Amino acid sequence: MRRIVDAAVGLAERGGFEAVRLRDVADRSDVALGTLYKYFRSKEDLLLFALHEEVARLEADLVKRPAAGRAALQRCTEVFARATRGLMRSPQLARALVRAMAVGDPDTAVQIAGLQLRIQRLIVAALHDVPPDLGAPLDGNGGSARERQIAATLLHVWFSALVGWSVGLHPTETVVEHVRNSARLILNGGKHE
Amino acid sequence: MRRIVDAAVGLAERGGFEAVRLRDVADRSDVALGTLYKYFRSKEDLLLFALHEEVARLEADLVKRPAAGRAALQRCTEVFARATRGLMRSPQLARALVRAMAVGDPDTAVQIAGLQLRIQRLIVAALHDVPPDLGAPLDGNGGSARERQIAATLLHVWFSALVGWSVGLHPTETVVEHVRNSARLILNGGKHE
DNA sequence: ACGAATTTTGCAACGTGTTCTAATCCTGCA
DNA sequence: TGCAGGATTAGAACACGTTGCAAAATTCGT
Numbered sequence: 296m297r298r299i300v301d302a303a304v305g306l307a308e309r310g311g312f313e314a315v316r317l318r319d320v321a322d323r324s325d326v327a328l329g330t331l332y333k334y335f336r337s338k339e340d341l342l343l344f345a346l347h348e349e350v351a352r353l354e355a356d357l358v359k360r361p362a363a364g365r366a367a368l369q370r371c372t373e374v375f376a377r378a379t380r381g382l383m384r385s386p387q388l389a390r391a392l393v394r395a396m397a398v399g400d401p402d403t404a405v406q407i408a409g410l411q412l413r414i415q416r417l418i419v420a421a422l423h424d425v426p427p428d429l430g431a432p433l434d435g436n437g438g439s440a441r442e443r444q445i446a447a448t449l450l451h452v453w454f455s456a457l458v459g460w461s462v463g464l465h466p467t468e469t470v471v472e473h474v475r476n477s478a479r480l481i482l483n484g485g486k487h488e
Numbered sequence: 489m490r491r492i493v494d495a496a497v498g499l500a501e502r503g504g505f506e507a508v509r510l511r512d513v514a515d516r517s518d519v520a521l522g523t524l525y526k527y528f529r530s531k532e533d534l535l536l537f538a539l540h541e542e543v544a545r546l547e548a549d550l551v552k553r554p555a556a557g558r559a560a561l562q563r564c565t566e567v568f569a570r571a572t573r574g575l576m577r578s579p580q581l582a583r584a585l586v587r588a589m590a591v592g593d594p595d596t597a598v599q600i601a602g603l604q605l606r607i608q609r610l611i612v613a614a615l616h617d618v619p620p621d622l623g624a625p626l627d628g629n630g631g632s633a634r635e636r637q638i639a640a641t642l643l644h645v646w647f648s649a650l651v652g653w654s655v656g657l658h659p660t661e662t663v664v665e666h667v668r669n670s671a672r673l674i675l676n677g678g679k680h681e
Numbered sequence: 682a683c684g685a686a687t688t689t690t691g692c693a694a695c696g697t698g699t700t701c702t703a704a705t706c707c708t709g710c711a
Numbered sequence: 712t713g714c715a716g717g718a719t720t721a722g723a724a725c726a727c728g729t730t731g732c733a734a735a736a737t738t739c740g741t
Contacts, residue, residue, distance in 0.1 A: 317698065327720045329701085338698070397590035401656030408657055441673075448645055448670040455644035458651070463594030464601055477641040480634075481674055510728065520690045522731085531728070 296334050298324035304345050304388060311387040312394045336402055342395035343406050350410055353378050354429055357417055361426040368482040370421040375453055375474045383467055393461040411450065418446035445481055452477045489527050491517035497538050497581060505584040529595055535588035536599050543603055546571050547622055550610055554619040561675040563614040568646055568667045576660055586654040604643065611639035638674055645670045
């Protein structure tokens with residue numbers, strides 16, 4: 296099962312979503328197609344699992360070295376910058392993962408919701424200027440209501456920008472730009488410092 | 489070609505994205521599969537055309553009866569509310585259209601960009617408290633920089649919320665709620681009036 | 682009204698996600 | 712050691728987006 300995920304990620308890194316042909320994944324991981332479908336209900340499910348691991352990496356990174364900076368704007372922008380950079384280690388993989396989020400069925404919705412909450416928690420922590428507490432319950436109750444609202448909004452912006460990028464609307468750098476601009480708008484009233 | 493789009497929309501209204509089987513669309517519109525592919529490069533392309541018509545409806549609606557209200561917050565929330573209500577006339581169709589936006593290839597990206605700009609123009613107009621000028625160039629230069637930034641941010645929130653809804657993350661009403669909350673945060677500093 | 686160019690048609694074929702099945706391979710227990 | 716129950720396999724089969732192609736229908740200039 297580790298092997299399955301690794302094979303899928305390997306293929307996605309090379310050729311993105313379409314390159315993850317489940318027959319190939321099965322071959323590469325020395326597993327029959329049926330077995331693969333026993334572990335993962337669909338292609339999206341499989342890629343979502345990879346995304347889960349990616350988020351875990353981000354969490355670990357932010358616990359070890361929390362976003363620093365005097366202003367909340369700086370800190371939360373840094374979280375998104377790091378998250379984006381992490382994803383962009385392999386743009387093709389990133390595209391595949393984003394797509395998996397965007398087309399999931401209701402089956403996968405639960406996982407997506409979980410991922411959202413985890414990232415939101417990271418942003419709230421950055422706004423609050425504390426290291427994220429991975430042990431805290433995922434009920435979206437950390438931080439103040441305002442902080443949670445800011446985090447939710449920026450998360451939407453980030454996601455939407457990622458989709459836009461993955462579809463070919465704009466280049467890599469623009470993703471973080473969008474988030475930064477929105478964060479400025481919210482936290483600074485829109486002024487450029 | 490009208491017939492093609494109508495057939496596709498009809499099927500999408502019943503069963504969403506998956507129900508739009510291009511063979512069925514071809515049958516229903518008395519057209520061969522090959523012809524269909526001459527007009528539309530892909531399933532997404534076809535649905536995006538339907539979305540284009542939906543946006544045109546929204547534009548016409550907002551020109552005839554611009555969003556009213558004393559506060560910018562009120563007006564721009566109303567734009568999103570009307571847009572969402574328009575889409576939700578048929579939730580299945582809405583799901584199909586949202587999905588088409590989220591998975592387009594670079595070929596379709598241009599159209600998506602155009603749609604974005606048109607909606608953004610509508611929001612800027614509402615913020616500015618003038619009826620939208622559909623004749624204005626689509627270069628995203630209407631309104632002040634701040635207004636454009638607000639519109640861009642809220643558009644991201646709306647889109648992301650729509651994707652979340654279409655994937656099964658949350659119910660219909662939540663979509664506008666998300667936008668309203670973000671708009672409050674930006675325009676009112678987050679206070680509930 | 683004729684012939685050339687273009688469009689449309691009908692249909693077969695391919696790729697890939699997904700499902701199904703019968704055979705085979707464990708694994709743990711008596 | 713032998714066996715029951717579950718997991719795994721190989722591979723066929725199905726659905727649907729997409730492509731290709733040769734024949735038929737339509738359009739258009741003259």
